[in-house]
Amino acid sequence: DQQVKQNSPSLSVQEGRISILNCDYTNSMFDYFLWYKKYPAEGPTFLISISSIKDKNEDGRFTVFLNKSAKHLSLHIVPSQPGDSAVYFCAASSGGNEKLTFGTGTRLTIIP
């Protein structure tokens, strides 16, 4: 039962353009959502998060949007830079518990 889904395994974007990564979830108890970034041979690193009481959170070039009715969130990166090339994981938790349920990841490639 995949409670957090990232349906696009890969995405290629031209440098300077906007990258949009999508994530869907099925568990309505999830109330906190996070994005992690992972480079090869490294552990995931926290990127940005959003609480279910908000519909948008912005941090520099990164913005996360949450649509609770659609159980959908997205990560926008603008402008995209070569260093953004990595695998991005969407994750969710509920009830203040830090136990995270991860999606399968989307490999983002920024084309110079």
Place this chain on the structure above:
Amino acid sequence: EAGVAQSPRYKIIEKRQSVAFWCNPISGHATLYWYQQILGQGPKLLIQFQNNGVVDDSQLPKDRFSAERLKGVDSTLKIQPAKLEDSAVYLCASSLFLGGSTGELFFGEGSRLTVL
């Protein structure tokens, strides 16, 4: 600030052999997690400790996997006997406390296991 340390980085064993992975979390972090990441999948939680007590081990295959966190600091994850499907990266993560936090976990670089 030192990050989460894991060892070994790589391990190759034959099926039915045993293996152990070690994790040293960030100093002061009460909560420690072991995740399993199979190629092409997202990390899956195996076990969650707070200090030296187990909070959640519902997804740990207890017939072959065991984990301990003595003195609430370092942790060891053991697999005995290993199966082919255990080939994965084992990620250790830590966080400051359980409940009501931002949910930010700090991950180590992982231990890649190959079972032949």
